[in-house]
Amino acid sequence: MLTISLTHYVVLSALLFSIGLFGVITKRNAVAVLICIEIMLNAVNINLVAFSKYITPMDFTGQIFSLFVITVAAAEVGIGLAIIIAIYRNKLSVNLDDFDWLKW
Amino acid sequence: MDFPILLTILLAPLVASLVLMFIPKEENILIKSISAAGMFVSLALSLYAYFTYNQDIGGLQFVFGHDMPWISDLGVTFFLAVDGISLPMLLLTNLIGFSAIFASWNINNRPKEFFILLLMLIAGVMGTFIAHDLFIFLLFYEVVVIPIYILVIIWGSSKRVTKEYAGMKLTMYLLIGSGFLLVGVIALFVKTTAIAGHPDMSFTGMAMAAQQLGEFDQIWLFALMLFGFGSLISMWPFHSWSPDGYAGAPTAVSMIHAGVLKKIGGYGLIKIAVYMLPLGASFFAPYMAVLGVIGVAYAAMGAMAQKDLKYVVGYSSVSHMGYVILAVACLNVIGINGAVANMFAHGVMAALFFSMIGFIYEKTHTRWIPDMGGLARQTPRLAVGFMLAAMASLGLPGLVSFVPEFTIFIASFDVYGGVAVIGIAGIIITALYVLRAGANTLFGPPRPEYDHLEDIKGPEMVPLVVLGTVLVVGGCLPSLLFDMINSGVVPLHAAISDALQLGGKL
Amino acid sequence: MPADMFVLTLPFDPSALTLEMLMAVLATLVLIMGIIVPKGSRHGLGWVSLLGILGILAVAVSLWGEKRELLNGMYLLDNYALFWKITFMTAAALVILGCMRFIDNMGNQAEYYSLTLFATLGMMVMASAGDFITFYLGLELMTLSFVILVCFRKTDAKSVEAGIKYLLLAGMSSAVLLYGLTLIYGLTGSITILEIGRIIAMQPLSPALVLAVVLVIAGLGFKISAVPFHMWSPDVYEGAPTPVTAYLAVGSKAASFAIIMRLFISGLPGIWENWAMVMAILAAVTIIVGNLVAIPQTNIKRMLAYSSIAQAGYILVGLVTATEAGIKGVMFYAFLYVFATMAAFVVVAYYYNVAGSDELKDYAGLAQRSPLLAAVMLVALLSMAGIPPLAGFAGKFYLFKTIVDGYLWLVFVGLIMSMVSVYYYLRVALVMYRDDPVDATPISVSSPVAVTLVFATIATLVIGICPGPLSEIVNGAAHTFFLH
Amino acid sequence: MYVEFAMQHAWLVPLLPALAFVAIVFLTRPWQKLSAILAVGSMALSCVIATLAAYGIFTNHEYAEKPLVYATRWFSLGLAGMPDLQIDVGVQLDPVSAMMLVMVSFISTFIFLYSMGYMNGEDGYSVFFSYLSLFGASMLLLTLSSNLLQMFVGWELVGLCSYLLIGFYTHKISAREAAKKAFVTCRIADFGLLLGLLSLQIVFGTLNLTELGEKISHFEDYTNFGILTMIAVLVFMGPIAKSGQFPLHVWLPDAMEGPTPVSALIHAATMVVAGVYLVGRTMFLFHEVESAMLLVAVTGAFTALFAATIALTQREIKKILAYSTVSQLGYMMLALGVGSLTAGMFHMWTHAFFKALMFLGAGSVLVALHHKADVWDMGGLVKKMPITAWTFVIGGLAIAGIPPFAGFWSKDEILVATLAEGHYVLFAMAAFTAFLTAFYMWRLIFLAFFGKENPANHPKESPWTMTVPLIVLAVGAIGAGWLGTPWHNVWAEWIYFGHPHHAAANYGAMLLSVVLAVAGIGLAYTMYLKDTEKVKAKAMAEQYSTAYRVLVNKYYIDELYLWFNHALVDGAAKIFYLFDIYIVDSIVNGIGAFAKVSGEGLRVFQTGRLQNYVLIFFIGVLVVAVLMAFVGPSNAVPVLGGVK
């Protein structure tokens, strides 16, 4: 208990991932879903950085990986917001439940 | 290299259909003439091939492309060749194809597309009979299905079932069947490659390896092939596409389908399934015999209950194919000879039947037997054709189907005794329904509403003349047909009986 | 360890990146030209992109046989990668050539073409990727480009809806994928696929690895739209502009397969037994669901979407045995799938310009209005169904022959369902051929489209009738896969 | 020289009419007279050749022991050297076939000639002659066959011609139905025959008559002897229908729907005796099997009696003749069944003449009366149509068995043979039949030709083409029997099975048959000629009304068959068909529907809601995880495979 091992980080990551996932599944607002995805990606980053420290401390692989993940995530948010704006223009709503034109 | 006669036979209709694509669709007569010309080339060449084939030597002749690697990692070569089994089938295809062109002479609704598809269909069927490579065989085997579907949905007719339903049922049935077949073929390929050490998909090469397979493998592979080919040849209980399909299809398609396409099933059963998997064949032979007999009796009874001419012939062809299956199940020289010959005979007869029914339908706009009668007075030539076909159907001696049926009876009675008797009894029921249909259509008091009908004439006579001639000549001189088939069956039987002996059967 | 050590010791040969660099330059060039060229003549950008792709394609062909390994296996240039790149570029070239008019109607040509090219670049990176980071970035480059392309018709509610669905689901799935990848990284301490392969073969199977593989399967299964991770694809395919759908269906899927094979066959062969069965089941479920749900569809794009789901199932089959023959089958099938899908979608796109609808019922009488379009459509669909003598048949033959021993049931499922698929393909034929058109005016097919269609059709036929040459090439490509 | 030529080229006999058939169909159909002449001419030529060939046979006694056979391969299967199946076609000339050849071609020639007049003005005149030619060819082929399958070919072809000719008046529904009935009835029997042939081929490996005869007589596989019985019974099924034996006689009376020359030729003189001929040809088989012989004999005797009783009450002239034919065929079978090929063939020979004569006479009457067929409506025709009437009377005497007319000698031969074999019951039946025959035949003659004239009729004697054959046949009906008188039995020297047997003249039997014949004629005379108002006849019909009804309705056998056909066969067909479309097809459609429904069902998951998709995605993840983690490869379901 009083030592922090890699497992702690892994479990923390899993928890965060699940919270993000919960948001993705249950939130109505598109923006909220978008940020919940970011939370999931952050969970991944926890893993990466933790592994980087514990498993490959000399290689920085995980850190660099997480760097790229952050970058991509940011880009994704940018595009996501753009799309949300576009869809808001079309439907005057950001409620995901309203977007079921395409189905069956 | 010699003149590639088989390739020319195969390509002539394809070239014709290619030419048709560039003909304006209003050129009605030109379109039909080109189609006829294409088929004529094929027919003439296949007749030439038939009569120059050296029966004393036997085996594969007019070989083309056996050294032409096609897909080297599958061991596929573009191997075209004919032997005594495939040559009659090739000839049959051409006879019927040629007749079918003329049977469709009155098609004026989108003729260009019709003839393009028809020629493609015919070429596809021919391909299956001349391919001596399993892959190439499969290539042609399924290629025919789609033109048929389109032909049915555009030019077919809706009676008891809609033509859309009929076409789809026909297509789906055959495709599902071929799906199972394909599983078998792929598995066979993998297993023979393992045995032979190198891939080889030519019939002979594959058979040599396949015959060494263990009994269990042979049995399940044969089961798959039996289902695939069986549904194509409308083996009971996989027959139900056949009557509906024929009823929905336009004349030419019914002719080709009942005439030759179905025969691919029997042909494949003999030249692929039995040849390659003799142990499987001997395991399934009794079941096949039973199914064949059931098919004969059941379909004949079904035919009795029909009032639509095409349904009568549709069921009847199921019934006749029962004989073929029964014959194959005998697994002896006489039986297989009979099976092949019966396929030939039934092809000619069914095609003639359908072409005549087609003309009747074209002229009277009905196929409903109670609505007809006395046509023999109004359209005597049509009646002659119809009666010829009917008589051939009931196996009248002097027509081509008698001797094949006789040989089948001999073989099956010898091998299966009592079971075969039920099948042979089919000839009685056949006589009943064929005569009933024929008599009620052609004889009896003529109906005034058909007084204005014109008898068939000109190009419409071609099916009657061509197929009728074959019916009679083949009936009087069965050796013309049987010597040919026999030259193919004897080596095949020798191969399988060797394999059976090795496998401890027989 | 001093940082400059890395710099000195790592082998790096920029010439191995020729194709990618050329593609990046081309894409940027098109983008810039879009700004320079006046709006009225941006039509020419399509031709620029096309010629550029063809040029790069030529370079790719000339590179055939090269075999390099950059940065300790982080970037691999071999015939395997080259073959995939050729596949992507062929698809891109076809979609550009075939849909120029559609794009012109949409506007923003410069952005469209450059994004298409960037997406291609992403795929090319994926095909060559030897490590997780390169792979992930290639994947995201491709995905994000596609996201933008999907909602390119932003005034169309369907397009934008498809866009948001794609973005969110893709983001979510990349998170899942990444989670899996990080676990693998954590377990092996490496992100280089080949090295991972070596390490995992020596390790006992740990629970985290199971989880990682599950998540990776899910994440990549999303990209190839394997059931049950496929849900996005019908909606997105339907909503996206048709050329995008086409490219999405082909390119995205093919690239994902390229990387899946690298990842699973090179990276996880040690636990082959574990994932092979899952792959087999996924393949079966995908084939079944894709084909069955396609049956009741009324929108042709949606139907094609389901059919392409089923196609993914077939391709998955090649993965199950993790052998060279399987890889070869996948590559062969993917290549021919390009032509069939492109042909079908180009027809759909072209017809949309004429009829303004993608509903199946509006295809009535197409055969009479334009025999070419109808025939191409039919050929394409039947090739997907695997009807000989079209390419799909040979492809299925190659795929299924690998799994006869051991997974016979899957052969049954695959082949029977492929025959079932003919049912809904033929319904299209039914509408096109049987019915008479409401408006009988013939459709004149512009020559670029005609060239595309005829080329794709001929390719489909040639590969089907004579698969030998392609098969040899693919054999060569698959052979290099195991040489690292 | 000519004789030698004819014997070596006997195959020309069937070929010539066949060529005539082809020529008429393809060339001369538009020219009616030419067609007719072609048919008659070719048949006459055949007749000449046949006669010459027969002369050759009957002048050289070794042919009676060893037939002249020449044959060629028709087809064969299997290796060339030792085929698995070989069927030859060829010619077998021996006294039996030579006799039959002459009879058939001779009678055919005259009936063809008769038809030229009879059919004058009918539609399809040429077609009629083409059919006749085809029939002639087939019948002669059957006669000459050296191989049972070849014979079967001819057998079926005559059946076809019979079908075509019965249904010649295509516009008549009754003709159509009768034709169908004839064909189908024969077909049922042919099924048995075919099975018999198959068994012969399978057991003995050949169907050549001579070889079969050889092999069967040396067949010593006694453990398997039952098979011979079975074969014999099966083979006999063919003749049962073809020769109108009970219970498959039903088609023959109906066959009278055809033109009268057809009835005369096919359904009296030639085709119907093919069954008798077949049994005669395969005597070597029946001879080996006691029980089969008995079956033949009993069938024959019963049929003879049975048909004669029906004939008593019939009113249509041709129906009466038809039942009489059935009855006479029964005689022939009886003869064969008691082992006397001689007697059977002899009766066939004489019967051909007098029955053809009577049919032609009936045809002549029908033409004159515009096809009014009821004998009760006739009467006194002898005045207007003397040739027809008196030749008919000759026929009547012949059939009744009044010496020295032909029928007497042959019938006597049969009775004697039956008695000699000790079949007393059969003898009694045959004798009683003789009485009935004389009665019903003379009933016909008295009613039609004598007595009061019916004023409604305006009969006129027929043209020479019709009367000449009548006269010729009348001569035959008188003299044909003289070949086989008990005192100088030329017939028995040539036509026999086993050894020629010269039965001594049995005067008792002779006397009995004459007495019975005279009694029959006398009874007919009293009832139908003397009693001008036919009171007795009517009274009898009323007194025994049940019996009368049964007889008039032919023992209700047709009704029984009709019921069987409709209720059982058609009913079963209906059931099969319904089974097909509702069960078999439903399964097929059901599978299709299942696919569709499951497509629809699976579609429901595609709600269009993004977050549903995420949910399903993760459910998928869970399932895959369970599969991988807990099902794992070590304890994976073996069905799913996975062995590399």
Add this chain to the structure above:
Amino acid sequence: METSIYSVIAFYALAITILGNAALVVFARNIVHSVLFLAITFISMAGLFLLLDADFIAAIQVLVYAGAVCIMVVFGIMLIQRPDMKDTNLFNTQLIAGTGVVALVFALCAILAGRTAWTDLVATQAVPENTIQVIGALLMSKYVIPFEVVAILLLVALIGAIVIARDESSAIAVDEGVKANAHD
């Protein structure tokens, strides 16, 4: 293996902050609040990264996430949302099913990942002090290809954002924007 008591406390404190705020992001009924909690989560994450000797990543985390992303999101919200922010972030109808599935997914992850013997894999070395320099060198050498790709990816994102978000009515203005950005 972190044994220092401070790091243990720090870990738990950060973990609780992260998880708590992440939960608040999800449960907040106001979207703006959610974003605020998100920012806190991100910043605490940066703390966690520091704890893991990844100072460069921590910096980037703050800059990119807490700075750029959150601001961008707020901007986005402001552009589209009505002035009243109440109840802008509600749950949908899948709450129960979602909870179930998520619980299972968590169980799966936690069990499978948590039960793994990570300690066997742990390396003994420590992380070098100077991370930025090494990372920089690595980015330019070993990870040069991903680095270039990510550059292109950002360009794509840029184009995309513009293409999609641009209002067609003011197309000219956006065209200018594309020009400006394309020269980057």
